Amino acid sequence: MDVPALAWGATVLGIIALLVFDFFFHVRKAHIPTLREAGIWSALYVGIALLFGVGVWFLGGATMGTEYFAGYITEKALSVDNLFVFLIIMGSFSVPRADQQKVLLFGIVFSLIARTAFIFVGAALINSFAWVFYLFGLILLITAGNLLKGENDEEADNFVIRLARRFLRTSEHYDGDKLFTVENGKRVMTPMLLVMVAIGGTDILFALDSIPAIFGLTQNTFVVFTATAFSLLGLRQLYFLIDGLLDRLVYLSYGLAAILAFIGVKLILHALHENNVPFINDGEHVNVVEISTPVSLSVILGVLVITVIASLLSPKGKAVNASATVRRRAKEYLACEDPTEQARLADLLRAEESRLQALPPRARKALKEDEQLVELVNKVRAKAEATGT
Template identity: 70%
Template sequence: MAVPGSVWAVTIVGIVALLAFDYVFHVRKAHVPSLREAAVWSALYVGIAILFGVAVTAFGGGTMGAEYFAGYVTEKALSVDNLFVFLIIMASFKVPRADQQKVLLFGIVFSLIARTGFIFLGAALINSFAWAFYLFGLILLVTAINLVRPASRDDGGENVVVRVARRVFHTSERYDRDKLFTVENGKRVMTPMLLVMVAIGGTDILFALDSIPAIFGLTQNVYLVFTATAFSLLGLRQLYFLIDGLLDRLIYLSYGLAAILGFIGVKLVLHALHENNVPFLNDGQPVDVVEISTGLSLSVIVGVLAITVLASLTSARGKAQKAVSAARRHATDYLDGAEDPARREDTFGKLLAEQAKIRALPEKYRARIRDERELMSLLHRVHAEHGSTFAP
């Protein structure tokens, strides 16, 4: 179904207006969103995405509606997984909590621009070359395998672009609120804030290489691909602060995403065989294979995500990982808040609460935690500075 240019124009204006509203009323003034603020605005953006999907179903039919919702749910799940990397990058650069909103909004805008470019490139490939379906399917299958392979996400945000920027330009070691440049020793230098944004932008491009083939496996309607991607990114900033404490708890999310991407990869390959015109396959003729319906795709995606999230939240390993991450964060905040005694005391109380949760874990998890030398050293330092005894 062709979408009129006027509908495209209204949609783009609406998305830009939402981003501008987000910046003017939430991000421009640095602050840490409360849990209530994050929950309200996350729910609002999800509600907007759902209402848009209802409108697509009403005006475009059930198939278009199902394709949009399948794409939106898949892209939203991939966006949540991307938050893990954002969290690592901002932790490695020690971005002040109040300034993280600006970094996230930049990441969302850059990601939307990058993915829009990939969307139109992907559409051009699909329209011109049927073998593009084979290529996209292969990308997703390889990505699915990489997701379940043991590998560390923690690259410290130091991608190639960041390393080059550090060497070529003068960079400051300290933040100047949320400024990108500051004056140090009479010279204009970049602040770490700009480097963080470079790191986020670089990873956004890599994320697009996975997410765009995934949604093209669910619909080839460029308008649905664009809107599902855009609405999955809107509200991601608020979602970050809402589920910050749960991110480390979703320990099985990568396995669920691997299953989803693998499933969509197989769907793409089957579709490619059905539309085949590659000369060395079946003499360039379509292959009679079963194709996976959009309804089945949506059911599989929602089902896998539900099982993954429930398994993660009820897992003892997930609880252990969440407690360790929270303890590490509180310990770091305590040591960084030396100039504010009240803040240090409050943070120390939170740290003690997390240590109590760790002590309540089964012994096998406590033993693994005690083997984390960096964490144990960090906790010893905090207790030594506070004048208390540390009991691991």
């Protein structure tokens, strides 16, 4: 279905308006969102995305509507996985929590720009070369294999961080959320600029996985663009809403691997059906079963539900979540100089210590053998005694 230029224009303007609203009313003034604030705005953005999907369904038909929802859910799941890496990056640079909103919004905008470019390049390639379906399918199968082996985006992000640190010399300390500051009478870059570069670099890497995934569900450029855009909107609020649960989703990578592998197979089957590659069946179409969009949507939803439930009920998930939370809070506490924030973080750490004590003996033993974690906790205790927090 061809989408009128007016619909394209109105949609793009609506997305830009939401981003501008987010900046001026939430991000411009640095603050730490409350759980209530994050919950309300997360629900609002998801509601907008769902209402848009209903509109697509009624105006574009059931097939277009199903493709939108399958694409939106897949991209949303992949974006949650991206949050893990954002968490790692901001933890690596010890970004003050109040300033993390601006970093996240920058990441969302940069990601939207990068993915839009990939979408139109991908659409042009698909329209010109049917063999691109084979390439996209292969990319997804390789990505799924890497997720299963544990070769996730953390390694790539560390590479981007190392490059950023090597080529961009910055000051030792932040100056709010400013990218530049004056130090010893000279204008210098702050670590915030490094964070932005690292986030932007990883966004490009994420696009290489996510765009082939959604093209495996639909080749409608409007659906691909809108499903991708709405999956990114509200990601900032979601970060603060499920911050404490991110580490708990220990099986999410396996679920995503299954989804990407499924879509990869779907793409290759579609490529065989549309085949015009000379060395495959003499350039003739291959009669294979194609997977319908409703089936794809059912598989994606089923895998995600099973993955999330298994993660939340898993004892391993509880242990990983507790240790990761303590590790993150400890780093925040050690980097913090504000007495009020120090006191808040100290209270959170005491609460997390109680959670650690409630873990099974085997999990507690594993945590005690984690030398880095033990060293962090000892540093926190020493600083707490020195500052009286």
